[in-house]
Amino acid sequence: MSRHQVEHHLINRIGWLRAAVLGANDGIISTASLMVGVASAATSSSAVLVTGIAGLVAGSMSMAAGEYVSVSSQADTERADLAREKRELATDHDAEVKELAAIYAERGVEPTLSIQVAEQLMVRDALAAHARDELGISDAISANPIQAALTSAATFAAGAILPILAALIAPRDILVPAVFGVSLVVLALLGAVGARAGGAEMFKPMVRVAVWGAIAMAVTAGIGALIGKSV
Known part of the structure; x- marks a missing residue:
């Protein structure tokens, strides 16, 4: 690798990948569970479809x-920490050098060298050095609120549309197995894709997502059937 070549790591994907995987998983599981629960109550196919569409939109x-509120809150906290760190750098620069050097020393850098490293890094960009090594804040792991919100909404809708399509195609007498089966298959595939994109082993995520999806749909179907018999 040349000295100027930038190496790309999978951690750079963590912001949008997290939102995308969570959105699609929730879209499939929650919408399919709602539809299976309503269908188990022996209601009409049209009611099941309306339930699915309402679940998708809501x-x-x-x-x-x-997602927007969560990521915005994280960003607000990061900005507050950075503002405080900026004030400390302006009022007590020497103490901040020692603080950064102590962090490097705890990681195994020789004490004298750790002071030199801290001083050199702070000459280049003192706030960035403290943000990265003291606060753990970096561009690679800081998600964008709007990006996270749009990604979550889009991926939720993309996931939710699949059980709805299954219900549209399947006859009423096999609607529940169709929605259940399609949702489990897609959940397993989604687990594999998410693991692959994140550079992780695929089998465990596939099983984990499918099992929890099956539990959610089975519980909702059971509740729907009980309510359908009692009303």
């Missing part, structure tokens, strides 16, 4: 709002 908006 879930997409909820995911977008929740």
Whole structure:
């Protein structure tokens, strides 16, 4: 690798990958569970489809709002920490050098050398050095609120549309098995794709996502069947 070549790591994907995987998983599991629960109550196919569409719209908006608020709160905390660190650098520069050097020394750098490393890094960009090594803040792991919100909404809708399509195609008498089966297959594939994109082993994520999806749909179907018999 040349000295000027930038090496790309999978951690750079963590912001959008997290939102995408969570959005698609929730879209499939929550929408399919709602549809299976309503279908198990012996209602009409049209009611099941309306339930799925309502779940898609409501879930997409909820995911977008929740992700935006969550990531925005994280960004606010990071900005507050950076502002405090900037004030400390302006008022007590020597103490901040020692603080950064102590961090390097704890990681195994010889004490005298750790002071030199801290001083050199702070000459170049003192705030960035403290943000990275003291606060653990970097561009690679800081998600964008709007990007996270839009990604969550879009991927939730993409996941939710699949059980809806299964219900549209399947006859009423096999609607529940069709939605259940399609959702499990897609969940397993999604687990594999997410693991692959993140550079992780694929089998465990596939099983984990499929098992929890099956539990969610089975519980909802059971509740739907019980309510359908009692009303």
